Amino acid sequence: MKAPTFKYLRAESRDEAYAAFTEYGDEGLVLAGGQSLMPMLNMRLAQPAVLVDINPISELSGILLRDQQLHIGATTRHVEVENSMLVAAELPLIGCAIKHVAHRGIRNRGTFGGSLAHADPAAEMPACAVALDATLILQSRAGERRVKAADFFLGVMSTDRRSDELITGIELPAQMSTDAWSFHELSRRHGDFALVGVAATAQRRSIGLDGLRLVVFGCEERPKVSKIAASMSLSRKDVAELATAVADDLDPMSDLEGDAKTKRIQARTLVERSLEDLLGGWPND
């Protein structure tokens, strides 16, 4: 299982990366942490002519708080997100979810931007980005584009990114101390991709919650905010009903771990647990 031949280009700057994109077009692939791309290369599922290694571009890495927005650079490693005090304080949802991403050795190398670019429907970070209403920053020779996470993910491993664009970073609105959030994941084993997961945020009001952004992920082609959940106001007695409605509204893909029916049952359970979390300890009704 050896990777096919390709040319390796070390990009020291964004411009060097853009130059490579221009020269090689669709023949080139960005190499970030390599934790998704390298297995595909080793299995010869990807056969690019050129790999453009963006790891040396130091300005792509780092976590900053600016105007109530947390900016996470594309090549920031999962482990940095996991250990970041800023993330723990401002984005507790991410702080919780990142622990579900793979294993230590993979988090030491895999990147935040890579996770989003790869757009695995069972990945945690894309779902959290959608739940948190994050904005992706895409840059190319032509300039910068800012795309809402909800619009970025198009399908299984398919995104709105053009092949000449680099994801340079992600902006995530800091969670308020009054915000409620919840994260649940069902996976076969610790560190596995989600079979079904739920990432949710909501604003606590004096009574109840609103602004519910509930993302069921892992079982559909892309993470998206549940319209049904968003349209309903939440109170404790409605939890079961809402969970059923959200689950019924899903269009789950069957896979080796279960058919659509199974996924829907599992999603319903996790949604219910999430809603309980969101309401937990908050005055209601």
Place this chain on the structure above:
Amino acid sequence: MSEPDQIIGVSLPRRDASRLATGRGTFTDDIVLPRMVHMALVRSPYAHALIKTIDIKEAINAEGVVRVITGRDLTEICSPFIAGIEFLPNMISAPQYALALEEVAWQGEGVCAVLAESRALAEDAAELVKIEWEELPAVVDPVAALTTGTPIVHRDLETNLAMTMPIEEGDTKSAFAEAEVIVEHSFEFGRQAGVALETRSVVADFEPAGRQLTVYQSHQTPYQMQDVYARHLELAEHQVRVIAKDVGGAFGLKLHAYPDEMAAVAASVLLGRPVKYIVDRQESFASDIHSREMTASGRLAVTGQGVILGVEVDILSAIGAYSIYPRTSVGDGIQAVQFTGAPYRLPAFKGRVRIVYQNKTPCGAYRAVGQPIGCSIIEQLLDIAAAKLNLDPAEIRRRNHLRSVDMPLKASGGLEFSNVSLDECLTALLAKMNYESLRKDQKEAQKRGIYRGIGLATFVEQTAVGAGLYGPAGVRVSAQEGCSLRLNPSGLVNCSTSVTDQGQGTLTGLQQVIAGTLGIGFDDVTVEAGDGGATPYGGGSWASRGLAIGGEAARLAAIDLRNKILAVAAAITQELPENLTIVNSKIFDGSKCLMDLSELSRIVHFRQDTLPPGVDFEMNVTRHFVPRDFPYFIANGIQASYLEVDIGTGAIKLLEHWVAEDCGKIVNPLLVDEQLRGGIVQGLGAALYEHCLFDDAGQLLTASLADYAVPLASEMPDIHIIHVETPASGTGLGAKGAGEAGTLGAPAAVWCAVNDAIRPLGAQVWKQPFTMAHVLQALNSKGS
């Protein structure tokens, strides 16, 4: 440390452990030879197809390519494998070629070998081999494989049914007629892969001038492979040497002769150059033996008190495209039947196994061969019966366990027992796990809507198989183990053994047996193994035989060497040999120290001139041992699982696991404990996740470690162990095997526990593995 009981029976750490931990192991891929070339295979993309043409022109001209070989290139030098059993004349088996000639019968069957300067270049060129195929209908489903008019898996076969074997003892008809309670159930067992962390690997080195073949291979049985290579490549037996250096896990999957490894060895013969072939992980999933794909239906007849009157079991065992060479693939199904009910008194037993070919990866022996299936079936049936009778699961087992008073026994399933300790194990287990309070905890939890379950699984394990199995079957696998000892000039001892060690620590156990028997220190013995050309001929490592059989050979050799030493000591000191002993590497007459062993050793090696004439100064002994009076040793025990089922998601969380086990005399508890734990976790993997899935066209869907899930540290429970020691009666050492007990009983324990947890909801799981999807399926189709 030198009193035997200070060495034998003591937890000593393994001598080779630090070497392996520090990265100084020599695994086959670590071996590099001059002019070595690397092999990659073109494997069939179809489960069943005819090869119309193979075009290798482009591949031959690719960078770094040395040679491209097809099946035709090998027909002259390499004969095909046909795996049959002489006493099963009605068994049918197709020839299997190192590289397929005209027809491929599973997705992954090797078709063409590319030899190049690196593995990467070989893989590049393999992509350039152009093959024209004619796809044929694939036989995938075992039941469909038996219906008339179904396509045949391989054109060298007339039917897909490899064989049928009925077993009947006692009168099941009247047993079921008299029974107060009859329970019956059907079960499905998923196909599993062995997944050794080091994949199968071979470095073959044929030296044409002397026609000497040396093969370094990650394998359990170098002697068997020497025989296979010699016969199939028409080489002289003594010029074939197979060396297994460090082996990164084996579990039965490295017990067989594989066509791809044969192709690598044959390629070395063709090229006259060393060839390295490392099966990569995807190839490993497609081509290592699979096992345990079975469907079964069982019936149990009991009295109102839960006493077993009779058992019936019918098993369909699907073994893939070929019967694996040389041991065949029928053992799984046969043992599954034989072990259904084996730990219990069965007045009447009726069993049948049908073994069927299909266009899937060939199956073969994987740790505990068939026994987990038999165990799971009977344990399920017993629990269902207990629930009907409102009996505690522990109680129904106790009422039926084989007991010492039943011994010796030829049981209904055909097994022969010499001793058992099932009740002792059960009592010890229940005490250790605080069974009663666990039951209380379970009830409490249920009130809070938490579904916990306790599962018990009694098992008997067939270990240390003797001369009666392969020999009469016409399979050229030796059941003996040998041990050579050499006393060196300083009084230190080299051992060379036929037993091989893939991490079990058997060699450390042998070291203990030898040191303890001789009266020298543990560190005064070194043990060499794995070199089929330089060690005594034997079996190697299979069916939990290392210490039970190899240990007995070592004990016999140590006794002989001790007697030789004492004879020389007696001649030197003018004492009677029968009065002498060796303690702490010193020769004693009673409490009087006569001389150091090192002094004696110096004399026998350098000063033979000072010995009285006629004194035997040769300090080499070799002894072999093979069980001839008994077919095998039956070890036994019971496992318990405590777990929680999340009825909203189907997820199972293992809370704790226990085993009370009797493997006879324990030479080193540290080794036995970790054998048990490792085995149990493989069984837990089988219970929870492990499943080789294929689509309807016979395409393997789980060909990576991401798709085929094995247990990780995070989900596995702590495992508590209790030992009961009933020495085996057929050897002086008294050890039985312990290598498979864990894997054997764990799935049944989990199965019973899951069903115990969800029984209040009227649900039962019936398919292994108990995936979340299946648990939910069970909860939603209550009562099936």
Place this chain on the structure above:
Amino acid sequence: MTEMLPIKLSVNGAVVSKLVDPRQHLTDFLRSDLGLTGSHIGCEHGVCGACSVRVNGQVIRGCLMLASQTEGAEIETIEGIVESGEAAELIAAFVARNALQCGFCTPGILLTAAEIVAEGKCLGRQEIRNELSGNICRCTGYHAIIDAVEMVLAEKMKEE
């Protein structure tokens, strides 16, 4: 013909300059070009952890990084942490506890465990289990490995 790429890096403290095939992964390079066969290849798709090595102080999957990416990097392998004595306590605990059988996974597990020990957090058994979840061991059943790491962590806590 394969175009080779020059790299210069530090491996276990020694400077290494080599020409590499751009597609070669790090563990392949360490094993075949430098003879550092203590890191093993168990899957080449990032799941098993047998190939683990340390790059610039962090444990990573050697099969998921290209040798060509290691220009200027500091690599440490099992051979390095054995020679520096860093792994001595862990190895002693693994041996005493019989926390390895075939030993194929062990170098990778030791590197991961060394990182956990170095972080100096006080971890319970389940936490140790989770931290080691990225390293497959098919032989031991993990229990003894957890015991060994727990022992070393406890010793360390005592020292501090």
